[in-house]
Amino acid sequence: MGKTVAVFRKEHFNAAHRLHNPDWDDAQNFSVFGKCSYPNYHGHNYDLVVKVAGEPDPVTGFVIDMKVLSDIISKEVLLRFDHRNLNLDVKEFKHLNPTAENIVLVIYDLLRPHIDPKQSLSVRLYETERNFVEYNGAEA
Template sequence: MIYITRRERFSAAHKLARNDWNEDQNLKVFGKCSNANWHGHNYELFVTVKGEVNSETGFLIDLRVLKEIIQEEAIDKLDHKNINLDVDFMQGKMASTEMIAIEIFKRLAPRIENEGAQLHCIKLCETENNFVEYFGN
């Protein structure tokens, strides 16, 4: 079993707030991340896939194909967007880093499997100090 990781970047805005809570309650739970005027991050996305090396190509997965999958399923949809308002796969969900990572995993996994590899992990860095890792299920 071998693992390979691709890094991509995107910038996006979001807000952490529940519509069924008042401003004070959102502020108490989510702090300045509940700012009514949104806020943004320069995210780093690490996509790790695993599997066996193809004896004909020497690849686990063609990295050009992996880049294309990540671009189409995640970066094109997230980069320079408002995650709460513009991103179809985040509609009706809290735009936390945890939820974004889970939804990216769900989008990438089937396409990566079609290429003969398995999605192992999504690591999404929101700041230099905060990141999440999601391994599925």
């Protein structure tokens, strides 16, 4: 068994969203989601960290070419999410509340098909400097 190395790519995007359950009235939405439930949306400056781990290729020395990883993230995430209203503009959130937890799951699912199955993938999303979520494909 070879040596596993992790590589990380950090990206940034800005997006608006509203946390809201359409089956609840405004009072219940506010009780659960607070100011995040206001009907006119609010935004975040998200930081995204994508981790790919695996054995370096014996020829190139790369776990994954960082330019290729950057291009995948740009195409699958940034072009889809950056400067968008997640609730209105992103099909994955038409019927899914765009909480940080759900956003990181969607991002993982968008990236996973583009990463070699022999490599592990982990996605960390910072909604604020102090609040972040992470998903690595593990089931509970």
